[in-house]
Amino acid sequence: MKRRFATRIVGAAVLAAGTFAPMTVSATTPQAAAATPLEAMQRDLGLTRDQALEQLDEQAQAARTEQLLRGSLGETYGGAFFDSQQGKLVVGVTDPAKFGDVQAAGAQPRTVRFSSSRLDDVVRGLNEYRTRARDDSGVTGWYSSARDNQVTVTAKPGARAEAMRFVHDAGVDTAPVRVVESRETPRTLADVIGGNAYTINNSARCSVGFSVDGGFVSAGHCGKPGDRTATPSGSFQESTFPGNDYSWVKVDSGETPKPLVNNYQGGTVAVAGSNEATEGAAVCRSGSTSGWHCGTIQAKNQTVQYPEGTVNGLTRTNACAEPGDSGGSWLAGDQAQGVTSGGSGDCSSGGTTYFQPVNPILQAYNLKLLTQ
Known part of the structure; x- marks a missing residue:
């Protein structure tokens, strides 16, 4: 496309x-x-109408392909994302020898450093630590991204050092982690x-x-x-x-x-x-x-x-x-x-x-x- x-x-x-301010019923x-x-x-x-219809078809196929490769690639699977510019699923693998498997499924392979399960382990570790730690870190959230192949921890402005200490104290693998300051205040x-x-x-x-x-x-x-x-x-x-x-x-x-x-x-x-x-x-x-x-x-x-x-x-x-x-x-x-x-x-x-x-x-x- x-x-x-x-x-x-x-x-x-x-x-x-x-x-967000409260709003009354009336x-x-x-x-x-x-x-x-x-x-x-x-x-x-x-998008134009034709582009929107085409993207819906492409991403539906991408979702099916992702599920297939997630299982077949095992621990080498490094996450996947849909590239709307190309209309293709991009799949990360930690082992370049798996490129052929990805291409055979109709997706575009790329080499990544961290597996999807490794990123998930970091998120899980932060979640577990948060349940038992005081919330004085200035951290507002965290997520894993297949496109970035890392875990992003968001922190309030000026709280970067506190957030990094939060990550360190959680005892998680810090290699895939980056800390980003954000004014975002979710509610x-x-x-x-x-x-x-x-x-x-x-x-x-x-x-x-x-x-x-x-x-x-x-x-x-x-x-x-x-x-x-x-x-x-x-x-x-x-x-x-x-x-x-x-x-x-x-x-x-x-x-x-x-x-x-x-x-x-x-x-x-x-x-x-x-x-x-x-x-x-x-x-x-x-x-x-x-x-x-x-x-x-x-x-x-x-x-x-x-x-x-x-x-x-x-x-x-x-x-x-x-x-x-x-x-x-x-x-x-x-x-x-x-x-x-x-x-x-x-x-x-x-x-x-x-x-x-x-x-x-x-x-x-x-x-x-x-x-x-």
């Missing part, structure tokens, strides 16, 4: 441009949204509605993520077991936050979960499955505060330190979101990806938004995603 376009990337300086008004999810991709990613987005609205205990509002047998999944910070919901009516059965950020609500008799996501222009997107998109792939999210917006997956297995506590295993994106978009749906084409957790910035200046992947939610609570 021959195309050159600029996907909007939001830098650390922009992340401080806006902090003040909530959806922003103007693109007429269709495909048009939202064109708007947010700078959860449960102030008002996002996606399809529902209220919790007749006060706070969040959004429906995806329909499952008997109810729907959403963000964990939206409610705790026993809390009642309205429109749709039901009750929280399970909820995890912090640590993770997911929950599921069992709806009352008369409510009918359907495998659809609202695009806020009188249409819906049918959910066909939950195949996980690769790093670099385009994703779109639904939220009734800011409408339908798209971006790209920047990293997976992100750890974020919210004021309420640390959440592990999030996916980092450069799609924008605003208060009230919490719990809302994330899609790659027609494949469910996750539910909105939190972020920084807004849809005027841009920002960083994190979502909780949907498959771990389904597995944790033994739920079946409704598909069409």
